[in-house]
Amino acid sequence: MNTRVLEIRKGVLNKNDELAATLRERFTAAGVIAFNLVSSPGTGKTAFLEKTLRAMREAGLRVAALVGDLETDNDARRLASSGAPVRQINTHRCCHLEAAMIAEHLEGWDLNELDYLFIENVGNLVCPSSYDLGEKLRIAMLSVTEGEDKPLKYPGMFNSADIAVITKMDLAEACDFDRAAAHANIEAVRPGMRIFEVSAKRGMGMAQWIDWLVQLRASADNQRSHLR
Amino acid sequence: MVSSDYGALKVHEVRLRVGALAGVAKDALLFCYDIATADTTLAGSKLVVNEVPVILYCSVCREEKELTDLQRFRCPVCDTPSGDIRQGRDLEIESILIDEYAST
Numbered sequence: 001m002n003t004r005v006l007e008i009r010k011g012v013l014n015k016n017d018e019l020a021a022t023l024r025e026r027f028t029a030a031g032v033i034a035f036n037l038v039s040s041p042g043t044g045k046t047a048f049l050e051k052t053l054r055a056m057r058e059a060g061l062r063v064a065a066l067v068g069d070l071e072t073d074n075d076a077r078r079l080a081s082s083g084a085p086v087r088q089i090n091t092h093r094c095c096h097l098e099a100a101m102i103a104e105h106l107e108g109w110d111l112n113e114l115d116y117l118f119i120e121n122v123g124n125l126v127c128p129s130s131y132d133l134g135e136k137l138r139i140a141m142l143s144v145t146e147g148e149d150k151p152l153k154y155p156g157m158f159n160s161a162d163i164a165v166i167t168k169m170d171l172a173e174a175c176d177f178d179r180a181a182a183h184a185n186i187e188a189v190r191p192g193m194r195i196f197e198v199s200a201k202r203g204m205g206m207a208q209w210i211d212w213l214v215q216l217r218a219s220a221d222n223q224r225s226h227l228r
Numbered sequence: 229m230v231s232s233d234y235g236a237l238k239v240h241e242v243r244l245r246v247g248a249l250a251g252v253a254k255d256a257l258l259f260c261y262d263i264a265t266a267d268t269t270l271a272g273s274k275l276v277v278n279e280v281p282v283i284l285y286c287s288v289c290r291e292e293k294e295l296t297d298l299q300r301f302r303c304p305v306c307d308t309p310s311g312d313i314r315q316g317r318d319l320e321i322e323s324i325l326i327d328e329y330a331s332t
Contacts, residue, residue: 001237002330008321012244130251131317155298156249159313188300191309 016131019099023106023134032113033220034042034119036097036133039159040150041123045077048141049120053082055210059218062113066105067120068097073119076197085109096127097134100136115217125154143168144177148185155189163194165209170199233284236326239273247318248282248298282316 011017011071037045037172056063064085067075076088087105102119111117119135121128122172140161142150146170151158156214158164172179179197186193196212198205230253246252254277282295286303292314293303302309 004326005323005325006236007323009323010321012319012321023274040314047326081290089283126251129249150300155301156251159301159311187309188302189298192310193311212322227294 020132020134034135036135047079053084063116075129129157137162148182167178170202238327241325242249247315247316250319284310285312
């Protein structure tokens, strides 16, 4: 019998990464822009998404959403009131979404009928950062009530994101929200990240956000036509 | 299971590479390892966690630099901001120390 060191060099999350890569290929092939929304519980992901879906539907855009929670389908029902196709993913004991859950819950949907897919992750700023869902862009959200230093406390998540959204801006004054500090902290952990400021409740900043989504679609379409 | 794929009779040690941005707590992992591996081929093996720092690429220095402050993604030498992460999200099984049948 021999005792020896065996080199493995395999990612622990290899299986998830492979599934996510497959999803990304499917999204790209169908021309769907997929987003992964991450934040703490209570930041307002669902309220933001509800208003986003509603505005996009009114503008005639083809949008759908998957929403993850440990339990209940409350969020899916809220989001479905926008008229967009929505499915709830109940993770039960799991604190994050994984690529396999996304693949499973897309079954029966024709991705060619969609331009945008929003995936609302489980409220958690730690574990979801390690799980690629095949998204094009990861959106890290932060509300004015949480404190400006959240990005510094969770650099792994904010660094992994592509876009930051600051929510509940209507409460900024009441919370003595230090806008400059929040922007500086986001910039510190993710230099150059685009930041949106919104109030889903009052509508502030939502038009700019929707305009940006429309432009994103247009530039994606341009790229696709160049590739053909 | 990797160990049986490679014909291991017994696994003595598992070496894991964990980046500073992997979102993995070393202490928690070590704490649960014995419980999680009980009644498996890994039972009784030792988990060795090799923590690796974040390395980013500085476009001004044109070099990879090790980041010491996770609250500041800037070159530690010239202070240029960088989003170009070259290492730090790693979560990888590097190697296992096994007993195997002697090859004839």
